[in-house]
Amino acid sequence: MKIDHRDMMVLGDEAVSYGAIDSGLKAAYAYPGTPSTEIVEGIQAIFKGNEQGRIASWVANEKVSYEMALGNSYVGFRSLVTMKHVGLNVAMDPFMNSALTGIQGGLVLVVADDPGMHSSQNEQDSRYLVDFAHLPCLEPSTTQEAYDYTCHAFELSEALGVPVVVRLVTRLAHSRGMIKRKEEMTPVESLGVPKAECKNDWVLVPSIARKRYRKLREKLKKMLTVSNAYNKTSLSGHKRGVVLSGMGRAYFNQLCRENPNLKEYNMLNVCAYPLSLTNLRKFIQSSEEIFVFEENYPYLEDKVRDMGQGKIVYGRRDNSIPMDGELTPLLIKNCLGIELGESKKIPEFEVPARPPKLCSGCGHVDTFKALKEALANLGIKDPRIFGDIGCYTLGVMPPFDMISTCVEMGASVGMALGAAQAGYEPAVGVIGDSTFVHSGLPTFVSFAKSNVNVNLVIMDNRITGMTGQQPTIVTDVFEKMAESFGLSPDQIHILIPLPKHHEENVKYLEKVLSQKRPDLIIFRRECIQALRKGLYKEIDKQKE
Amino acid sequence: MVDFNKPKSVIIAGVGGQGAITVAQLVLSAAWKSGYYVLQSEVHGMSQRGGEVNAQIIFDKVPVTSPVVTQGEADLLIGIEPLETLRYLSQMSKDANIIASSEPVINMDNYPKIEIILEKIKSVEGAVLIDTLKAAKELNNKHAGNICILGAASKFLPIDNEVWEAVIRERFESKGEEVVMSNIKAFQYGKKFTEA
Numbered sequence: 110m111k112i113d114h115r116d117m118m119v120l121g122d123e124a125v126s127y128g129a130i131d132s133g134l135k136a137a138y139a140y141p142g143t144p145s146t147e148i149v150e151g152i153q154a155i156f157k158g159n160e161q162g163r164i165a166s167w168v169a170n171e172k173v174s175y176e177m178a179l180g181n182s183y184v185g186f187r188s189l190v191t192m193k194h195v196g197l198n199v200a201m202d203p204f205m206n207s208a209l210t211g212i213q214g215g216l217v218l219v220v221a222d223d224p225g226m227h228s229s230q231n232e233q234d235s236r237y238l239v240d241f242a243h244l245p246c247l248e249p250s251t252t253q254e255a256y257d258y259t260c261h262a263f264e265l266s267e268a269l270g271v272p273v274v275v276r277l278v279t280r281l282a283h284s285r286g287m288i289k290r291k292e293e294m295t296p297v298e299s300l301g302v303p304k305a306e307c308k309n310d311w312v313l314v315p316s317i318a319r320k321r322y323r324k325l326r327e328k329l330k331k332m333l334t335v336s337n338a339y340n341k342t343s344l345s346g347h348k349r350g351v352v353l354s355g356m357g358r359a360y361f362n363q364l365c366r367e368n369p370n371l372k373e374y375n376m377l378n379v380c381a382y383p384l385s386l387t388n389l390r391k392f393i394q395s396s397e398e399i400f401v402f403e404e405n406y407p408y409l410e411d412k413v414r415d416m417g418q419g420k421i422v423y424g425r426r427d428n429s430i431p432m433d434g435e436l437t438p439l440l441i442k443n444c445l446g447i448e449l450g451e452s453k454k455i456p457e458f459e460v461p462a463r464p465p466k467l468c469s470g471c472g473h474v475d476t477f478k479a480l481k482e483a484l485a486n487l488g489i490k491d492p493r494i495f496g497d498i499g500c501y502t503l504g505v506m507p508p509f510d511m512i513s514t515c516v517e518m519g520a521s522v523g524m525a526l527g528a529a530q531a532g533y534e535p536a537v538g539v540i541g542d543s544t545f546v547h548s549g550l551p552t553f554v555s556f557a558k559s560n561v562n563v564n565l566v567i568m569d570n571r572i573t574g575m576t577g578q579q580p581t582i583v584t585d586v587f588e589k590m591a592e593s594f595g596l597s598p599d600q601i602h603i604l605i606p607l608p609k610h611h612e613e614n615v616k617y618l619e620k621v622l623s624q625k626r627p628d629l630i631i632f633r634r635e636c637i638q639a640l641r642k643g644l645y646k647e648i649d650k651q652k653e
Numbered sequence: 654m655v656d657f658n659k660p661k662s663v664i665i666a667g668v669g670g671q672g673a674i675t676v677a678q679l680v681l682s683a684a685w686k687s688g689y690y691v692l693q694s695e696v697h698g699m700s701q702r703g704g705e706v707n708a709q710i711i712f713d714k715v716p717v718t719s720p721v722v723t724q725g726e727a728d729l730l731i732g733i734e735p736l737e738t739l740r741y742l743s744q745m746s747k748d749a750n751i752i753a754s755s756e757p758v759i760n761m762d763n764y765p766k767i768e769i770i771l772e773k774i775k776s777v778e779g780a781v782l783i784d785t786l787k788a789a790k791e792l793n794n795k796h797a798g799n800i801c802i803l804g805a806a807s808k809f810l811p812i813d814n815e816v817w818e819a820v821i822r823e824r825f826e827s828k829g830e831e832v833v834m835s836n837i838k839a840f841q842y843g844k845k846f847t848e849a
Contacts, residue, residue: 118685252692280720281720283694283695284695285678285693286691286692358718359719362719363660363717363718363719366659366713367659437723439724442723449726450723450746450747451725451746452726452743452746452747453743453745453747453749453777455742455743456777458765460739461736461764463703463737463761465703466760468703
């Protein structure tokens with residue numbers, strides 16, 4: 110193997126970054142979310158100092174990201190929007206409807222699923238949502254494919270006139286491998302705004318929406334022609350067949366190295382969706398036993414089972430592979446009945462888990478300590494606190510035991526308000542500054558208008574801490590914002606979570622939590638990780 | 654000298670903030686620069702907050718498609734923390750080599766007695782325990798531990814000394830010649846632990 114100048118060793122996420130840039134990307138938008146964060150970080154790193162009018166930007170949330178990418182597409186440019194799987198729930202509205210409006214410049218959505226929930230609250234499979242929107246999707250299994258498919262996705266988007274989805278999973282997003290970049294970069298060029306005769310296609314009032322929806326359904330045939338070109342079938346006459354996609358394909362191909370007889374199985378490689386049912390039927394007929402290896406819900410498997418009456422199908426539904434959790438080479442080996450290699454004799458020992466914890470010196474620690482003591486002093490045993498998503502979710506752990514819920518971005522505000530209106534008091538919600546901007550803002554309007562004992566604690570470290578300290582869109586504005594939404598200055602409190610302020614913070618909280626009215630309590634102190642890296646210099650400079 | 658009937662697989666295990674991913678990237682680039690096909694997978698969900706971190710590397714003379722080692726079949730474990738070394742033993746094959754640091758990172762209440770952990774590691778066939786604290790003192794470089802372990806582990810990887818030195822240089826170049834040289838020294842120091 111010779112390394113030439115176009116060979117690079119990159120993360121799966123970064124392969125997408127390069128693919129987008131090499132395809133003439135004008136703008137990329139995202140809200141950070143593991144395992145997708147490194148895509149926009151990668152683009153920012155590659156652009157650094159050489160933007161040439163191109164954009165790679167963090168924005169408030171996934172819905173906003175999608176809408177900005179769509180606006181960029183409307184004026185004719187190629188745009189990228191990236192998110193984690195649950196981010197697509199937030200962006201669902203523009204996602205669904207952009208299928209009807211169609212696109213002008215190529216629009217690519219990269220969504221990274223997290224089977225096994227390495228750092229997520231569920232393991233939903235984005236392929237169902239893509240199906241729901243009647244859009245095409247490419248699913249790479251290696252870093253090279255992540256690069257290639259990203260490049261193809263822009264072309265396909267413009268050829269089909271719809272957004273194209275690229276689906277990643279954690280194992281690919283966070284794997285490093287080689288990519289060979291294409292020789293020529295596509296220049297950044299605008300196709301212009303939609304022509305006068307199709308101007309109204311973008312106005313989804315019912316009369317137009319009905320036409321656009323029909324138009325979208327008519328594109329299915331073209332989409333199938335495209336996906337058929339990706340989904341290679343090989344039939345050998347073997348009684349066994351395998352249906353492979355994503356990491357299932359990667360792991361199976363690797364197993365072929367040591368078990369060459371596997372290469373003789375009939376194979377259907379699914380790299381693109383929608384999947385042609387005609388082709389699937391043909392494939393199913395070719396084999397007696399069919400194995401389905403895909404990540405993570407039994408999406409393909411269910412189709413195989415539906416069509417393969419009388420065939421023996423192995424996958425998640427029959428527990429050959431567990432219904433939940435990440436697919437692994439070991440699970441595939443066991444499912445295929447391949448003998449395992451001999452493993453190391455190891456001593457018996459129960460290895461205790463090493464859970465993550467808040468950094469020593471973190472301001473969240475002081476906030477939780479003060480809150481805990483104040484509630485105890487008010488005689489509230491076993492307090493229930495409505496939590497949110499960020500480092501502070503770790504407040505669920507001892508010794509704090511101060512987070513009772515973690516549902517989705519922004520849930521703390523609404524849940525605390527709902528609980529307070531039902532008579533639970535003092536109701537307390539805990540949220541970070543970045544999560545508040547992401548999804549807490551609309552709920553805060555209702556919060557400020559309420560007249561119940563509800564308390565919102567913003568753990569404000571002026572940065573998006575958990576995903577690697579990306580800048581928050583705005584800093585130090587929450588007090589002004591709360592006032593303009595109708596809270597009086599005595600309902601807005603700014604405290605500093607430091608050990609030396611502990612006693613006064615406890616006393617202060619006791620007073621605030623006893624008031625039958627909404628209160629906003631901002632605990633403001635810099636993230637110590639970001640402080641050590643000197644990241645606030647830039648943030649403060651931009652404020653001036 | 655090296656049997657390539659199957660790909661070589663390496664697991665690097667440690668605690669967030671210890672530099673496990675840096676060690677993994679050195680192995681990855683060394684294998685790549687040696688002309689192998691190579692893939693690496695990392696798991697570091699919330700490891701910035703002191704949780705466990707692991708990276709797996711697979712390399713071969715023919716293209717590799719899986720970045721994940723089959724459990725129980727890995728060839729080499731580089732454990733930069735003793736409890737994390739124990740955690741990943743079940744990933745290893747019968748003939749695997751294990752290079753482990755004896756220096757614990759105790760950021761949990763129920764951390765077992767370190768003497769027991771070290772005893773358990775020593776009882777495993779093919780395990781080499783390295784006193785990284787002592788190494789750091791002798792080398793007068795408090796960050797020497799990881800590179801020292803890598804030096805010891807290099808015996809079991811089909812990668813030339815020049816390639817190792819080149820990747821170490823590349824990784825630490827921005828910190829100056831002194832840092833480069835002290836890391837190369839740590840690497841050579843580590844090699845002694847596994848010399849026949």
